[in-house]
Amino acid sequence: MTDTPLATLLFPFERGLIDPPGEGERVLFLGAPGGLLLPSDFSGSLTAIQGYRPDYLALSQAGVTVEPEPVGEGYDMALVLLGRHRRENEQRLAEALNRTRAGALIIAACAKKDGGGSVRKRMASLVELEDHASKHHGVVFWLRRPERLEPALMAELSAGDSEADGFTTAAGGFSDDGIDPGSALLVECLPDNLSGAIADFAAGWGYLSVAAAERAPEVKSIDLYEAHHASLEAARRNMAARAPQMPARFFWQDLLGEPVNERYDVILMNPPFHRSRAAEPDMGHAMIAAAAQALKPRGRLFLVANRQLPYEESLQKHFAAQGELRRDTVFKVLWARK
Known part of the structure; x- marks a missing residue:
């Protein structure tokens, strides 16, 4: 920015x-x-x-x-x-x-x-x-x-389309033209036994949160964290429309500069890795560290990233166990446990 x-x-x-x-x-x-x-x-x-x-x-x-x-x-x-x-x-x-x-x-x-x-x-x-x-x-x-x-x-x-793939999106936010392929891959890999309190870090317009609410009946609540205000408001609308039964809270927050005060059983994220055009992997490393701080003991993290980003070293540093669920030609889906 x-x-x-x-x-x-x-x-x-x-x-x-x-x-x-x-x-x-x-x-x-x-x-x-x-x-x-x-x-x-x-x-x-x-x-x-x-x-x-x-x-x-x-x-x-x-x-x-x-x-x-x-x-x-x-x-x-x-x-x-x-x-x-x-x-x-x-x-x-x-x-x-x-x-x-x-x-x-x-x-x-x-x-x-x-x-x-x-x-x-x-x-x-x-x-x-x-x-x-x-x-x-x-x-x-x-x-x-x-x-x-x-x-x-x-x-x-005002003619710009604010709907994509059945969701409300946010102009200028991440993946404002529809579902991001990396996020879609992460959803495919999510286990069915997600439960308890979930957080969606860098939630965008809420695709991961909606997917978690739809597929995991043991999820008790979802908190969405997003730094782009218009995206968070779109997420609020998407959760109300697609998962109205799920208790949800919305935090307009800079995860790299403002502490997370809640603790979670599961964190999902597709972490950003650039502010402008230049790649900044340190943003993802910092978000992994923030997720480790916000998870309860034995809490789990699921994230998707571009294949070349070296996030495994941060997972090894901050978590007791970590591994890879899947990769394709562009993305990899990683997991970690406190």
Whole structure:
């Protein structure tokens, strides 16, 4: 989440192409990064929107007013950081249009590697842009919020499908286009004797939790932990729709930075191993350590990972027993016991 085109977004202000917000003006910042530093001449009142828990915590600790989901209306300006997920980008642009006053300036930036040029051209086909620029390996464009938001425009920006494989998914979250093949393999390998209190670490939109609830009658409860707020809300809806009989709790939590206070008989996980494009196996190692801490004595862990990731060494370090259940050409399913 730190790989953002913030410098590109701020370029028009630095060059005097756009005036910074003045005293008393209200600014909405959609996708604000955790390491946010705004120019000293930004005098407006800022509300940041950030659903990724580590960035949310960083903004909060820096004294920024931050919410996980868009709030308020009638803003005088909107700043929008865009990424590689088209549906999430268009949701953010729709929110910027909906929550600003008529005539408010909306400034959006996207890295070129994430298709910044294409995003600008698409927006230009939907609404008149005031101007654009390229800088810092990204594209920034800006427009005035129209007096009237045409229904066709808003329908176009909101047209992204939020359903896949019969589940509600979350734009910008993990596997937002359907069931992840690794998670599907893990479900195939789960034993039928799962029981007691279960946790789903990095739960995404809840596929593993739904599967566990459907196939293991001795499961008493499921707690879902997820750092991406929209994914957790999708998981809440999926559990209510697909496993309404299962007691479930939902924790918007950074498992790499916030301790787990509960203890479990079983933990399931498809651990993330990258924050941006670069692989970071240490994330998986840290999640395995967190799972070991959160399991009861003789508690069991089941996880799926890409074949090349060396998670066996962490399992050996933190667990009394561990092994492999299955592998295919891409993934491996591992188990461990405290």
